[in-house]
Amino acid sequence: MSTTVQTATAQGKKAPRPEVSDRSRAENRLGQKLVLPAIILMLIVTAFPMLRAVWLSVFDYTLTAPDDRNFVGLSNYLTALSDDLFWKTTGMTVLYMLVTVAIELVIGFIFAMVMHRVIFARGVVRTSILIPYGIITVVSGFAWQFAFSYQNGFVNSWLPGIEDSFNWFGDTLPAFIAICVSEIWKTTPFMSLLLLAGLAQVSEDMLEAAKVDGATWWQRLWKVVIPNMRSAIMVAVLFRALDAYRIFDNIFVMTNGAEDTASISFLTYRQTIEQFQLGMGSALSVLLFLSVLLIAFLIIKLFRVDLAAARQE
Amino acid sequence: MKKLGVPLGVLLILVWCLLPVVWIISLSFKSEESITAGNPGFLPGEGTNAGWANYDKVLTDPLYDYFPRAILNSIGISLIATLLSVIVATLAAYAIARLEFKGKKLVLSLALVIAMFPVVSLVGPLFDMWRTFGIYDTWIGLIIPYMSFTLPLAIWTLSAFFREIPWEMEQAAQVDGATSWQAFRKVIVPLAAPGVFTAAILTFFFAWNDFVFGISLTSTEAARPIPASLAFFVGADPFNRPASLLAAAAVISTIPIIIVVLLFQRKIVAGLTSGAVKG
Numbered sequence: 001m002s003t004t005v006q007t008a009t010a011q012g013k014k015a016p017r018p019e020v021s022d023r024s025r026a027e028n029r030l031g032q033k034l035v036l037p038a039i040i041l042m043l044i045v046t047a048f049p050m051l052r053a054v055w056l057s058v059f060d061y062t063l064t065a066p067d068d069r070n071f072v073g074l075s076n077y078l079t080a081l082s083d084d085l086f087w088k089t090t091g092m093t094v095l096y097m098l099v100t101v102a103i104e105l106v107i108g109f110i111f112a113m114v115m116h117r118v119i120f121a122r123g124v125v126r127t128s129i130l131i132p133y134g135i136i137t138v139v140s141g142f143a144w145q146f147a148f149s150y151q152n153g154f155v156n157s158w159l160p161g162i163e164d165s166f167n168w169f170g171d172t173l174p175a176f177i178a179i180c181v182s183e184i185w186k187t188t189p190f191m192s193l194l195l196l197a198g199l200a201q202v203s204e205d206m207l208e209a210a211k212v213d214g215a216t217w218w219q220r221l222w223k224v225v226i227p228n229m230r231s232a233i234m235v236a237v238l239f240r241a242l243d244a245y246r247i248f249d250n251i252f253v254m255t256n257g258a259e260d261t262a263s264i265s266f267l268t269y270r271q272t273i274e275q276f277q278l279g280m281g282s283a284l285s286v287l288l289f290l291s292v293l294l295i296a297f298l299i300i301k302l303f304r305v306d307l308a309a310a311r312q313e
Numbered sequence: 314m315k316k317l318g319v320p321l322g323v324l325l326i327l328v329w330c331l332l333p334v335v336w337i338i339s340l341s342f343k344s345e346e347s348i349t350a351g352n353p354g355f356l357p358g359e360g361t362n363a364g365w366a367n368y369d370k371v372l373t374d375p376l377y378d379y380f381p382r383a384i385l386n387s388i389g390i391s392l393i394a395t396l397l398s399v400i401v402a403t404l405a406a407y408a409i410a411r412l413e414f415k416g417k418k419l420v421l422s423l424a425l426v427i428a429m430f431p432v433v434s435l436v437g438p439l440f441d442m443w444r445t446f447g448i449y450d451t452w453i454g455l456i457i458p459y460m461s462f463t464l465p466l467a468i469w470t471l472s473a474f475f476r477e478i479p480w481e482m483e484q485a486a487q488v489d490g491a492t493s494w495q496a497f498r499k500v501i502v503p504l505a506a507p508g509v510f511t512a513a514i515l516t517f518f519f520a521w522n523d524f525v526f527g528i529s530l531t532s533t534e535a536a537r538p539i540p541a542s543l544a545f546f547v548g549a550d551p552f553n554r555p556a557s558l559l560a561a562a563a564v565i566s567t568i569p570i571i572i573v574v575l576l577f578q579r580k581i582v583a584g585l586t587s588g589a590v591k592g
Contacts, residue, residue, distance in 0.1 A: 030412060031416075032416055041457075050434065118323055127578045128327050143563065144333065146556050149353075189330065193582060197586035248433060268434065
């Protein structure tokens with residue numbers, strides 16, 4: 001665990017030396033100048049619209065009747081929070097997150113161990129692992145949707161015990177599985193690359209020592225490898241969990257929210273863009289934002305994720 | 314057992330990563346008629362291989378003229394967004410890696426927050442704002458959000474790379490009388506080029522991939538990028554997606570990704586792993 005080290009100013013660290021302070025002031029100014037464009041750009045598209053969403057969320061505002069904007073206070077939030085649909089969708093989203101991240105962590109770890117040990121065909125393995133990472137999520141969604149289709153797909157004929165005429169998109173659970181498969185396929189490589197970076201940090205000496213002490217392969221994995229890459233695992237889980245919580249593309253393409261497969265992002269999109277309910281949609285946007293914050297906070301607190309490791313301080 | 318583990322693992326990775334890609338290629342050769350009638354199986358059924366007909370149709374048939382246009386939009390928007398984002402990120406990452414200044418923590422924290430931001434939350438207000446500014450359904454209307462959302466990744470990747478550069482050379486240049494700015498431009502830029510290039514690839518992937526902004530901030534083919542265009546593909550039968558045509562379009566849209574991956578896989582992996590975790 002690294003503690004935060006404040007290195008804001010040269011003066012704070014050591015006694016100011018006249019010939020340094022001029023330079024450090026100039027350095028300070030240059031540094032701020034160089035990061036300013038990035039800060040402005042990041043805020044323009046996030047902070048400002050988010051404040052606008054907060055503002056819009058207290059109105060009853062529909063695009064089909066733009067002049068008919070009424071202040072309704074918190075009633076949009078109350079409506080959303082007292083609606084079963086909102087909670088069902090949130091529950092579904094959490095389920096997507098838990099299922100996909102758990103499976104990805106296991107498969108990603110296996111892939112990372114293989115890549116860590118592989119000697120031949122390195123380039124081939126690297127190239128293929130990057131293809132799902134780079135492929136358009138919508139394309140992945142289509143590929144899997146058609147694969148699961150009983151009319152033109154192959155999954156039914158490949159899976160033993162499944163009727164050839166089985167419709168994966170006719171019920172919540174199979175549709176949920178199909179969406180998770182697409183999500184997992186696409187994002188496991190990213191997870192495995194992050195874990196690969198973590199594996200590279202585990203010292204070979206320690207592993208050798210454990211081997212000499214007679215630890216089995218399984219013991220070495222649990223007692224040496226995993227504890228030593230804890231921060232890498234946690235950062236990977238944090239990133240993927242928040243990414244999975246925002247799941248949208250696959251649902252849009254594969255089921256369009258049918259059979260109760262909608263996620264909270266999908267619900268928000270539908271209210272805002274398809275039904276022009278800017279007031280209600282904005283309230284949902286704010287709730288979505290707050291829930292992401294809450295999840296990030298919980299993961300960081302529960303697992304004591306060392307974000308400094310991710311931020312490289 | 315131990316000897317077999319790694320080769321088996323490699324095989325597993327290859328099948329996992331490539332099977333869906335081979336499948337979508339295979340699907341793109343199934344004829345349109347057979348798709349409507351139902352053509353199950355991994356490979357096109359007996360006598361239903363349409364050859365290049367589907368590719369020809371999505372690229373030249375006036376019925377699908379929005380797809381070639383979407384390719385143009387995607388290439389244009391992604392490249393411009395990448396270029397601008399990388400320029401801005403390079404300046405910021407240089408400052409973060411090299412200089413001591415007030416607010417360094419703020420930039421990194423902000424980047425972290427943005428990387429985790431639920432994009433859909435912004436769709437409503439941006440939709441509203443963009444229509445007010447008159448940039449709804451334009452290239453610039455997509456370039457701006459793409460820049461903002463690729464900055465965190467680009468800044469991380471670049472600052473990780475910049476930490477590895479032998480900065481003494483810059484100091485040497487400064488000793489020789491160059492200003493900070495000159496030293497940066499003349500000495501560091503050539504050294505930093507590989508890192509910048511990697512950040513550009515990752516940024517391009519993000520922009521090429523985006524779907525949420527693509528469907529919310531566009532309404533016509535004027536600016537609609539490939540992923541959004543694919544989602545609105547309609548065939549002769551509105552209730553039955555033209556799977557084989559979609560597959561052909563999907564394969565076309567994947568070609569640039571595959572080319573980039575083939576050429577630069579080593580760089581991409583280095584970029585992804587260096588920017589994310591450091592013990």
